[in-house]
Amino acid sequence: SQEFSFDEHSHRRFNPLIDSWVLCSPHRTKRPWQGQQEIVEYESKPEYDPKCYLCPGNLRAQGKKNPNYSDTFIFINDFAALKVEQPQLHLEDSNDKFASLLKAESVRGECKVICFSPKHNITIAEMSEEVVVHVIQSWIKVYQSAIAVPHINYVQIFENKGSIMGCSNPHPHCQVWSTESIPEEPRKEMVSMTKYYEKNNSCMLCDYVQLETTKLVDKPRVVCENDSFVCVTPYWAVWPYETMVIAKFHFTSLGEMDEKVENGKKRQCDLANIIVRITCRYDNVFKCSFPYSMGIHQAPADGGDHSHDSHFHLHFYPPLLRSPTVKKFLVGYELLAEPQRDLTPEHAASTLKQCSEIHYKHEKV
Amino acid sequence: SQEFSFDEHSHRRFNPLIDSWVLCSPHRTKRPWQGQQEIVEYESKPEYDPKCYLCPGNLRAQGKKNPNYSDTFIFINDFAALKVEQPQLHLEDSNDKFASLLKAESVRGECKVICFSPKHNITIAEMSEEVVVHVIQSWIKVYQSAIAVPHINYVQIFENKGSIMGCSNPHPHCQVWSTESIPEEPRKEMVSMTKYYEKNNSCMLCDYVQLETTKLVDKPRVVCENDSFVCVTPYWAVWPYETMVIAKFHFTSLGEMDEKVENGKKRQCDLANIIVRITCRYDNVFKCSFPYSMGIHQAPADGGDHSHDSHFHLHFYPPLLRSPTVKKFLVGYELLAEPQRDLTPEHAASTLKQCSEIHYKHEKV
Ligand SMILES: O=P(O)(O)O[C@H]1O[C@H](CO)[C@@H](O)[C@H](O)[C@H]1O
Ligand SMILES: O=P(O)(O)O[C@H]1O[C@H](CO)[C@@H](O)[C@H](O)[C@H]1O
Numbered sequence: 078s079q080e081f082s083f084d085e086h087s088h089r090r091f092n093p094l095i096d097s098w099v100l101c102s103p104h105r106t107k108r109p110w111q112g113q114q115e116i117v118e119y120e121s122k123p124e125y126d127p128k129c130y131l132c133p134g135n136l137r138a139q140g141k142k143n144p145n146y147s148d149t150f151i152f153i154n155d156f157a158a159l160k161v162e163q164p165q166l167h168l169e170d171s172n173d174k175f176a177s178l179l180k181a182e183s184v185r186g187e188c189k190v191i192c193f194s195p196k197h198n199i200t201i202a203e204m205s206e207e208v209v210v211h212v213i214q215s216w217i218k219v220y221q222s223a224i225a226v227p228h229i230n231y232v233q234i235f236e237n238k239g240s241i242m243g244c245s246n247p248h249p250h251c252q253v254w255s256t257e258s259i260p261e262e263p264r265k266e267m268v269s270m271t272k273y274y275e276k277n278n279s280c281m282l283c284d285y286v287q288l289e290t291t292k293l294v295d296k297p298r299v300v301c302e303n304d305s306f307v308c309v310t311p312y313w314a315v316w317p318y319e320t321m322v323i324a325k326f327h328f329t330s331l332g333e334m335d336e337k338v339e340n341g342k343k344r345q346c347d348l349a350n351i352i353v354r355i356t357c358r359y360d361n362v363f364k365c366s367f368p369y370s371m372g373i374h375q376a377p378a379d380g381g382d383h384s385h386d387s388h389f390h391l392h393f394y395p396p397l398l399r400s401p402t403v404k405k406f407l408v409g410y411e412l413l414a415e416p417q418r419d420l421t422p423e424h425a426a427s428t429l430k431q432c433s434e435i436h437y438k439h440e441k442v
Numbered sequence: 443s444q445e446f447s448f449d450e451h452s453h454r455r456f457n458p459l460i461d462s463w464v465l466c467s468p469h470r471t472k473r474p475w476q477g478q479q480e481i482v483e484y485e486s487k488p489e490y491d492p493k494c495y496l497c498p499g500n501l502r503a504q505g506k507k508n509p510n511y512s513d514t515f516i517f518i519n520d521f522a523a524l525k526v527e528q529p530q531l532h533l534e535d536s537n538d539k540f541a542s543l544l545k546a547e548s549v550r551g552e553c554k555v556i557c558f559s560p561k562h563n564i565t566i567a568e569m570s571e572e573v574v575v576h577v578i579q580s581w582i583k584v585y586q587s588a589i590a591v592p593h594i595n596y597v598q599i600f601e602n603k604g605s606i607m608g609c610s611n612p613h614p615h616c617q618v619w620s621t622e623s624i625p626e627e628p629r630k631e632m633v634s635m636t637k638y639y640e641k642n643n644s645c646m647l648c649d650y651v652q653l654e655t656t657k658l659v660d661k662p663r664v665v666c667e668n669d670s671f672v673c674v675t676p677y678w679a680v681w682p683y684e685t686m687v688i689a690k691f692h693f694t695s696l697g698e699m700d701e702k703v704e705n706g707k708k709r710q711c712d713l714a715n716i717i718v719r720i721t722c723r724y725d726n727v728f729k730c731s732f733p734y735s736m737g738i739h740q741a742p743a744d745g746g747d748h749s750h751d752s753h754f755h756l757h758f759y760p761p762l763l764r765s766p767t768v769k770k771f772l773v774g775y776e777l778l779a780e781p782q783r784d785l786t787p788e789h790a791a792s793t794l795k796q797c798s799e800i801h802y803k804h805e806k807v
């Protein structure tokens with residue numbers, strides 16, 4: 078009888094970080110697509126757009142004027158989902174079963190926007206590593222100022238890139254939402270990492286890095302690496318070309334990133350290097366500006382000891398599946414039952430590995 | 443000082459069904475939208491489309507010919523994510539920490555498609571309850587035949603409606619993916635319902651129905667109800683107009699739905715009634731064919747006793763937020779940190795309650 082093959086047969090893989098499964102149906106890529114086609118913008122944009130509310134010198138939606146910035150530019154979101162001061166509502170513990178079904182608590186916080194560059198028409202994939210080091214320094218700055226607020230306990234830095242990913246302005250920028258509460262996703266990871274540490278007396282992501290970079294022939298899921306970081310398509314990836322950028326050394330937050338490092342800026346440079354390399358490979362997959370949501374997972378800043386439940390890493394969630402216009406829909410089955418993917422993470426890694434680290438727009442013909 | 447208000451201030455609500463939180467920022471609806479606009483199709487479609495691979499008598503993608511069906515039509519998905527027979531891979535329990543990071547198991551199963559009607563240009567929202575009773579009977583039929591397969595343990599019925607929700611064909615249809623494994627979402631619900639039962643000696647959803655329909659002045663989240671079902675915007679809803687249709691009596695699966703009921707078809711009719719009413723209200727919110735993913739959660743068919751961990755219900759996940767063309771993006775913050783919503787579930791319920799149960803296309807002017 079036939080042998081089981083990961084490339085041919087349906088299987089589930091386990092995500093130990095969030096204690097959850099994903100269904101993988103590799104043969105399904107053969108299915109023709111007759112559904113929605115995304116719109117790709119191929120026209121080149123100007124370096125300065127007078128109608129963009131993020132370009133230097135322009136007016137924003139609520140009437141504030143941007144400075145004539147020439148590097149990064151940080152400001153408070155004009156339509157913030159969270160406010161630093163607001164009335165509070167405390168969660169009450171109750172033994173009443175009905176009360177346990179209507180549980181709520183207030184959340185204070187802060188929402189900032191960071192423009193990566195004054196240039197309207199550039200993305201990280203096309204930036205120099207030096208410029209991305211400045212972006213990383215702005216992350217550290219916003220992180221430090223957020224955790225200085227006594228009731229802020231978690232700092233979520235994320236970028237929505239591309240209109241498919243809900244980004245409402247192509248000017249290169251990210252957001253930082255800092256909260257009183259520790260959000261669900263990092264909390265789930267912390268619970269799993271704690272269990273793993275208690276069982277194995279080691280950090281799950283330290284072990285995972287070791288496994289992917291040193292224990293396997295051909296490193297089937299490693300896309301690229303440098304001294305401080307590795308980029309892998311995790312074994313349990315959900316999005317078609319999902320990757321994680323994981324620190325090779327154990328540190329838990331942006332605040333700790335450059336502690337105990339001889340050359341203070343070494344890790345900032347290595348982080349910029351790996352981010353530019355993976356985003357450039359993404360753009361080269363379909364020769365288009367590859368959309369994604371990405372973000373940093375790090376330790377809470379709540380005064381607790383997080384040396385064992387947190388390990389600095391980034392997630393990239395890119396939606397494209399087959400072409401610049403055909404994305405993977407995570408809908409009916411995925412929302413109601415279980416995430417489902419069509420190609421294996423090893424297949425995605427092999428495609429990404431074959432892509433050049435010279436951006437297709439910069440290639441000499 | 444100001445008092446906390448659910449309509450004004452940021453807060454998190456707890457979802458007891460899956461043990462998870464959602465961030466609610468009600469003031470954020472004031473934000474202008476400059477991002478992606480969805481495409482709405484207003485042209486009327488023909489009742490029969492010679493190019494549709496689901497219309498009666500037409501050829502499907504892999505060359506099979508549809509019968510000239512006049513009611514519902516059930517067939518095996520031509521590009522099934524799951525197969526009834528395939529080689530197996532068993533999950534091995536190992537104490538090796540590296541092995542615990544690369545866990546996988548094979549999954550056998552079956553993917554079926556159910557066309558709701560021979561008519562290409564109709565949706566449930568515009569169907570008569572009698573026709574929807576036939577759809578429900580086809581669900582029961584597919585459910586019964588799936589659970590008769592010894593290694594099938596869970597039956598997931600779901601509908602992706604609208605191209606925004608990844609639906610590749612507007613012909614009214616749903617899918618049924620039946621699996622060996624119990625998928626993540628129902629499994630999480632079962633874990634929470636078991637804990638609740640152990641603590642309170644009652645079923646969480648029986649209690650939730652009682653709470654929403656009898657304990658609160660004005661029933662702020664009840665959209666509509668009949669003898670057997672209630673439709674609510676759950677306290678912990680994520681999608682803007684998310685609803686749940688919950689059985690008012692405790693039964694766990696389609697197989698049990700008509701047991702112990704005097705009039706054998708009473709619950710089928712009541713289920714058809716509530717589904718037509720809620721989908722019609724959805725279409726009336728923005729006077730468009732409202733996209734959604736919806737599906738049934740029920741007990742596994744694995745031979746176990748699920749009387750306490752399962753309670754028959756449906757989830758509707760509709761993406762539209764402000765208009766037929768502006769949806770809610772669950773992206774960066776939502777994927778990396780925590781689901782976030784802009785309007786309260788009570789606000790959504792009040793809008794849905796104000797909508798007529800006569801479809802806007804059928805309204806007399
Ligand atoms: O089978 P379909 O309708 O072509 O596919 C659709 O629904 C599936 C189940 O939710 C998803 O996995 C696909 O991404 C989506 O396009
Ligand atoms: O703040 P933005 O970029 O306008 O909004 C975007 O990102 C947010 C955070 O992921 C989402 O909640 C919004 O749905 C999305 O449109």
